Amino acid sequence: MNVSPDGCAIIFDLDGTLVDSAPDIAVSVAYAVQLVGKQPPSLETIKGYIGNGADRLIHRSLTNDHNGVADIALFIKVRAYFFEHYGENFCRYSTPYIDVDQTLTELCNRDYKLACVTNKPNRFTDGLLRHLGLDHFFPVVLSGDTLDEKKPAPNQLLYVANHYGITPGHCVMVGDTRTDILAAKNANMSSVYVTYGYGNITDIELNDPLAIVDSLSEIVDLLPNMRLGTVGIKT
Secondary structure, three states: OOOOOOOOEEEEOOEOOOEEOHHHHHHHHHHHHHOOOOOOOOHHHHHHHOOOOHHHHHHHHHHOOOOOOOOHHHHHHHHHHHHHHHHHHOOOOOEEOOOHHHHHHHHHHOOOEEEEEOOOOHHHHHHHHHHOOOHHHOOEEEOOOOOOOOOOOOHHHHHHHHHHOOOHHHEEEEEOOHHHHHHHHHOOOEEEEEOOOOOOHHHHHHOOOOEEEOOOOHHHHHHHHEOOOOOOEOO
C-alpha cells in the first residue's frame, strides 16, 4: 500500500481503556477457581492481572503471582471453566468508560483512522464491542488470537499500520497497561497512557509514554499537537 504521510491511526486497547470489563472477568475467574477449591482473587487484584491475555490471567489467579505458572493440569481445567462461564456472562456488568462514545465520535468526525487492538480472545472481543455499541467505530479489530503473537509483540500494531498504508510513526497506541506501552515501543509507535484503567503508573512512567491522561477525551486536544511521523510533541 502507498504510505499516506497525512494520515494518522489511533489504536485503542479494549479492557481498561475503552471498557471497564474487570467486574465480569472477576466473576468468571471466581467461578472457575472455586470449582477447584481455590480462593478467588479480589476484584482489585484481578485488575492488576488483566492485560496479557486470558491464559496469563488464569495462571496469575491460580498462583497469586503476576509471573506465576500454575500446574498444567489445573490450569487446563480452570481455563475451560473460565471460558465456559465468561462466554455466557462477558457483558453483564461491563460498561464503556466515561467519554468513550463522545471521544470516538469526535475522532471519527476529524477523520482519524481508528483500530482496536486487544489481547482478549476474538470470540469475546467482537461480542463485547457489539453489545456496548462500539463496534461501528473500528474498521480494524485485532484480538489476542488474530495473529501468531500478541502485545507486547509489535505484530498487531504493525498490521494496523500496514492495513491503513501508513508508517508506524504515524500511529498512536492508547492503553492502560505496560503491555500496551511496550507494544507501541516495539512497533516504533507513540503511546498514550490512560490512568483510569488497570495498569501501574510506576511501570508506565519507566517506559516513557508520549503522554499520560486522566480521561480519554483529553486525547482529542492532544493529538493535533503531535508531530506525526516522530515520537514527540510539538513545542
